[in-house]
Amino acid sequence: MSAVLPRALTIAGSDSGGGAGIxxxxxxxxxxxxxGMSVIVALTAQNTLGVHGVHEVPPxxxxxxxxxxxxxxxxxxxxxxxxxxxALIDVVADGVARHGIARLVVDPVCASKHGxxxxxxxxxxxxxxxxxxxxxxxxxxxxEVAALTGVQVRGADDLPAAAEAVLALGPRxxxxxxxxxxxxxxxxxxxxxxxxxxEVRGERSAAAHTHGTGCTLAAxxxxxxxxxxxxxxxxxxxxxxVTGAIRHGLALGGGIGPVDHGWRRHSP
Amino acid sequence: MSAVLPRALTIAGSDSGGGAGIxxxxxxxxxxxxxGMSVIVALTAQNTLGVHGVHEVPPxxxxxxxxxxxxxxxxxxxxxxxxxxxALIDVVADGVARHGIARLVVDPVCASKHGxxxxxxxxxxxxxxxxxxxxxxxxxxxxEVAALTGVQVRGADDLPAAAEAVLALGPRxxxxxxxxxxxxxxxxxxxxxxxxxxEVRGERSAAAHTHGTGCTLAAxxxxxxxxxxxxxxxxxxxxxxVTGAIRHGLALGGGIGPVDHGWRRHSP
Numbered sequence: 001m002s003a004v005l006p007r008a009l010t011i012a013g014s015d016s017g018g019g020a021g022i023x024x025x026x027x028x029x030x031x032x033x034x035x036g037m038s039v040i041v042a043l044t045a046q047n048t049l050g051v052h053g054v055h056e057v058p059p060x061x062x063x064x065x066x067x068x069x070x071x072x073x074x075x076x077x078x079x080x081x082x083x084x085x086x087a088l089i090d091v092v093a094d095g096v097a098r099h100g101i102a103r104l105v106v107d108p109v110c111a112s113k114h115g116x117x118x119x120x121x122x123x124x125x126x127x128x129x130x131x132x133x134x135x136x137x138x139x140x141x142x143x144e145v146a147a148l149t150g151v152q153v154r155g156a157d158d159l160p161a162a163a164e165a166v167l168a169l170g171p172r173x174x175x176x177x178x179x180x181x182x183x184x185x186x187x188x189x190x191x192x193x194x195x196x197x198x199e200v201r202g203e204r205s206a207a208a209h210t211h212g213t214g215c216t217l218a219a220x221x222x223x224x225x226x227x228x229x230x231x232x233x234x235x236x237x238x239x240x241x242v243t244g245a246i247r248h249g250l251a252l253g254g255g256i257g258p259v260d261h262g263w264r265r266h267s268p
Numbered sequence: 269m270s271a272v273l274p275r276a277l278t279i280a281g282s283d284s285g286g287g288a289g290i291x292x293x294x295x296x297x298x299x300x301x302x303x304g305m306s307v308i309v310a311l312t313a314q315n316t317l318g319v320h321g322v323h324e325v326p327p328x329x330x331x332x333x334x335x336x337x338x339x340x341x342x343x344x345x346x347x348x349x350x351x352x353x354x355a356l357i358d359v360v361a362d363g364v365a366r367h368g369i370a371r372l373v374v375d376p377v378c379a380s381k382h383g384x385x386x387x388x389x390x391x392x393x394x395x396x397x398x399x400x401x402x403x404x405x406x407x408x409x410x411x412e413v414a415a416l417t418g419v420q421v422r423g424a425d426d427l428p429a430a431a432e433a434v435l436a437l438g439p440r441x442x443x444x445x446x447x448x449x450x451x452x453x454x455x456x457x458x459x460x461x462x463x464x465x466x467e468v469r470g471e472r473s474a475a476a477h478t479h480g481t482g483c484t485l486a487a488x489x490x491x492x493x494x495x496x497x498x499x500x501x502x503x504x505x506x507x508x509x510v511t512g513a514i515r516h517g518l519a520l521g522g523g524i525g526p527v528d529h530g531w532r533r534h535s536p
């Protein structure tokens with residue numbers, strides 16, 4: 001009675017509060033019927049109020065985790081999240097290349113929803129040089145587009161130029177997340193590989209409890225790639241999943257509560 | 269449209285391979301409709317073949333994670349797993365007591381399924397002195413009973429004495445897991461608080477892929493306690509869940525594959 005599931009890996013930070021980071025990724029992988037694994041790059045002491053401490057994992061131990069997982073169990077698709085420092089990014093990039101992980105979703109995390117810096121200054125350059133060229137899909141928000149490319153997006157009309165600037169850094173596809181734009185009714189994201197361009201719309205939500213949104217979207221794209229969907233369909237399916245998770249956000253803690261990864265079962 | 273879920277916390281080690289440790293616990297919490305959080309005490313580089321490295325988290329960072337979670341989000345029930353060292357056990361015990369976490373399931377992990385030591389020698393004494401007196405339910409297997417009490421269980425007749433010896437260390441309930449006994453047809457576990465005693469039977473399985481069984485059982489007890497079941501019902505429900513997860517174990521990797529946490533959805 002043994003069976004296998006598609007194998008999905010997160011390479012990211014840990015959020016003790018369970019709403020973001022590898023916790024959000026593992027919950028997403030589980031809900032989307034994939035087998036979740038994790039390479040932890042840094043630990044945060046975190047809750048709905050913010051990030052209260054960061055413990056970086058030694059780079060050689062990140063390599064040990066990645067080799068253990070990829071060398072034995074195997075990886076159908078992976079995502080990266082908070083990678084903390086240039087030294088950590090180097091070993092992650094080396095490992096992804098060494099194990100030939102082709103379906104790689106890169107969420108170029110720079111800061112938490114509260115504005116707490118989650119990576120060192122040297123990490124921005126390392127993300128550009130080492131990780132984005134390995135990405136099948138990069139998923140920057142507007143702040144990350146600005147940090148990575150200098151392009152400031154002020155309205156939906158600026159999204160194509162932003163996407164082009166990110167594509168120039170090497171990912172095969174980019175999903176620019178326009179969710180924070182002030183002038184749009186729906187949450188519009190732009191997905192493009194330079195030839196095919198798709199607008200991905202989700203209901204814009206006034207939800208208060210959105211912690212983990214970015215992690216969950218990237219993890220859901222990776223899960224759907226592990227399940228065999230093509231990039232456009234995987235992004236559409238992931239957007240639908242995260243939109244529901246935001247709509248059913250959980251009023252936990254005193255700050256920004258987490259999205260509900262189990263919303264399809266709790267509130268179908 | 270905000271809602272809350274019961275809050276379940278794991279305090280344990282991380283298994284990069286996703287089958288055991290906080291990964292198994294978070295998957296279990298998710299499948300059982302609770303909100304999962306984690307305090308990571310140690311990282312392992314691990315796969316289905318064994319444990320290839322351990323990175324212990326600094327004790328003060330374990331405290332930081334526990335305070336962040338318990339002080340903001342709150343904890344309806346918790347479980348402990350691999351606690352690695354006496355110094356780590358001390359800060360976990362201090363934090364559990366400080367935050368008044370009453371529904372605590374203690375899986376007194378000493379070694380992995382492959383026999384790799386997962387705690388330092390000084391941890392056994394610290395488990396006895398600091399953690400077991402805080403436990404609502406302790407879930408030792410026969411090897412852990414021997415390590416904690418010196419009692420050797422050679423057949424089902426020895427289970428009551430083993431349970432009594434563990435109860436003397438302070439937990440309110442003990443579940444002695446007899447699954448490795450050679451002379452029984454079913455997997456019989458003995459649950460007792462010294463006055464009420466219940467045999468908990470699960471179909472004994474020849475399944476090859478059992479990685480994460482102990483973590484999953486303890487996490488499922490904690491989840492059902494968070495959901496409001498009493499101890500006896502929580503243990504029965506958890507045993508049923510883990511028995512199914514073992515029966516549907518996943519043939520992943522070259523060694524002992526993980527149980528399937530999503531078996532009720534995959535193979536109901």
